[in-house]
Amino acid sequence: MNFYFEAAQVLDRLDAKQGSIKGLIASLAEKNRKRSTALIIETLKCEVLHPHTGKVLVLNLVWVDKPVLSDVIAASKLTKEERKLSSHNLTLVLVYDLLLGKGIQAGDGPIKQAVLRHKTRLHGEFQKLKIKRGVTSNAQLVQRADERAESIPRYVRINTSLWTTDKAVLYYVSRGFTLNDTLNSSDHKAFVKDPHIPDLLAFAPLTSFVEDPAYLDGRAIIQDKASCFPAFVLNPPATEDSVVIDATAAPGNKTSHLSALMGNKGKLYAFERDKRRFLTLQKMLNTAQCRNAIPINADFLTIDPEDNKFRPVTHIGSGIVNRLDHLIPTGTRKSTDKLETSRLLHTVLILTAIEEEDIPNERLAKLATFQLKMIQHAMKFPNVERIVYSTCSIHATENEHVVRAALDSDEAKAGPFVLAPRNEVIPSWSRRGLPEEMKSADGDGTNGFFVSCFIRVQKMALKRKLDSEADGTERSKPRKRKRKRK
Numbered sequence: 001m002n003f004y005f006e007a008a009q010v011l012d013r014l015d016a017k018q019g020s021i022k023g024l025i026a027s028l029a030e031k032n033r034k035r036s037t038a039l040i041i042e043t044l045k046c047e048v049l050h051p052h053t054g055k056v057l058v059l060n061l062v063w064v065d066k067p068v069l070s071d072v073i074a075a076s077k078l079t080k081e082e083r084k085l086s087s088h089n090l091t092l093v094l095v096y097d098l099l100l101g102k103g104i105q106a107g108d109g110p111i112k113q114a115v116l117r118h119k120t121r122l123h124g125e126f127q128k129l130k131i132k133r134g135v136t137s138n139a140q141l142v143q144r145a146d147e148r149a150e151s152i153p154r155y156v157r158i159n160t161s162l163w164t165t166d167k168a169v170l171y172y173v174s175r176g177f178t179l180n181d182t183l184n185s186s187d188h189k190a191f192v193k194d195p196h197i198p199d200l201l202a203f204a205p206l207t208s209f210v211e212d213p214a215y216l217d218g219r220a221i222i223q224d225k226a227s228c229f230p231a232f233v234l235n236p237p238a239t240e241d242s243v244v245i246d247a248t249a250a251p252g253n254k255t256s257h258l259s260a261l262m263g264n265k266g267k268l269y270a271f272e273r274d275k276r277r278f279l280t281l282q283k284m285l286n287t288a289q290c291r292n293a294i295p296i297n298a299d300f301l302t303i304d305p306e307d308n309k310f311r312p313v314t315h316i317g318s319g320i321v322n323r324l325d326h327l328i329p330t331g332t333r334k335s336t337d338k339l340e341t342s343r344l345l346h347t348v349l350i351l352t353a354i355e356e357e358d359i360p361n362e363r364l365a366k367l368a369t370f371q372l373k374m375i376q377h378a379m380k381f382p383n384v385e386r387i388v389y390s391t392c393s394i395h396a397t398e399n400e401h402v403v404r405a406a407l408d409s410d411e412a413k414a415g416p417f418v419l420a421p422r423n424e425v426i427p428s429w430s431r432r433g434l435p436e437e438m439k440s441a442d443g444d445g446t447n448g449f450f451v452s453c454f455i456r457v458q459k460m461a462l463k464r465k466l467d468s469e470a471d472g473t474e475r476s477k478p479r480k481r482k483r484k485r486k
């Protein structure tokens with residue numbers, strides 16, 4: 001019965017706006033977390049009420065007029081007749097399991113008995129409700145909820161530290177998949193090479209990699225496309241003397257991506273201040289065999305940019321607001337249970353998008369202030385040339401406003417740092433941030449994700465000058481100009 005109480009408590013705290021779905025799920029005891037998470041998500045699919053209209057949210061897709069479970073409970077008079085069921089959310093999760101789940105998974109206590117006494121009536125009211133809503137199956141009731149989740153491809157990033165994309169393509173073809181030019185989500189055995197991110201493959205949305213040996217041994221990393229942008233945009237150098245920082249590293253998807261882009265060379269300092277997440281980060285980096293990564297359990301803000309170890313740093317990535325990443329298991333690849341949890345969390349991610357609309361301004365402002373501090377701190381590293389700041393937030397407060405404030409900061413002026421020109425930030429990606437939020441718009445927004453890239457002007461100009469001098473182009477330019485003038 002415990003996990004019903006825990007799930008109900010999370011729903012109570014969500015109602016009371018005492019935390020985010022992600023945060024509250026994370027606070028659950030490990031023992032029941034998977035079961036409770038499943039119950040919470042499935043119940044929410046039927047029951048999220050819009051704060052103003054009272055309509056029910058079916059993920060962030062559609063608002064339907066009436067909740068499913070509350071309607072059935074009200075019609076069956078369950079709570080009116082059973083005093084023990086004084087908690088609405090506890091009743092919701094129990095009735096969810098009775099009608100849509102596997103039946104109530106608990107010993108015979110008084111609360112379970114109270115619900116079961118009304119089993120026939122609850123089923124009857126549930127059937128009536130389906131007829132009223134014109135659906136013939138339980139799945140149809142919540143089906144639309146999953147439409148969006150099911151339309152997002154399953155992305156697999158090839159870990160080039162261990163494998164090549166060419167080999168991966170042959171491997172997946174040998175496992176019965178077909179490489180196509182475009183992804184057709186109804187073709188479950190097709191995959192494509194992503195047009196924007198190198199070494200990223202996109203499969204049909206529900207493709208399972210639970211048993212895939214390449215996933216299990218770290219050659220293939222399941223990583224959402226949006227979370228591949230930051231490392232790709234940071235574009236770290238792949239030389240033995242490269243020194244790069246991932247300022248907010250756990251669980252380590254972006255760190256392992258950076259490591260692969262660096263050809264596993266040089267030094268990649270990966271900071272993670274949270275002890276528990278630091279362990280996950282270490283596991284992830286081991287599995288992905290990131291030999292150049294140096295995980296450090298410390299707060300990036302406490303690191304002295306003048307420390308001899310960090311003085312040579314040229315590239316810094318900081319991704320802060322990925323509100324779910326730290327929950328998605330990546331370190332322990334052998335657990336299929338964890339993968340299922342990660343799928344559920346994918347659903348939470350979509351729910352979170354709407355939840356984020358309700359983040360109080362005060363909290364947003366606090367987050368934004370902290371994020372700004374991280375960028376300003378990154379700008380203090382004497383040799384840093386390129387800083388990527390990313391969030392999975394949909395709020396300009398945490399995105400464009402932070403970038404604008406960072407550009408106006410003393411650190412940016414001292415750099416000086418400017419936003420990288422479009423041709424350095426995935427030119428083929430047409431969607432950019434919110435132009436009205438910037439003085440001159442150049443943020444890079446993607447589907448609930450935001451990536452921006454600062455570059456140091458002088459260093460870049462100097463580098464271009466030195467590069468062009470080295471290949472002789474600097475000298476050829478004036479000659480050309482002279483010829484034109486003639």
Ligand SMILES: C[S@@+](CC[C@H](N)C(=O)[O-])C[C@H]1O[C@@H](n2cnc3c(N)ncnc32)[C@H](O)[C@@H]1O
Binds near residue numbers: 298319
């Ligand atoms: C959104 S997650 C990062 C996701 C990660 N970049 C990835 O793609 O796998 C943010 C992480 O940064 C950590 N973090 C936040 N602020 C930090 C700081 N000042 N120093 C070090 N770690 C920090 C958090 O504990 C959390 O684990």
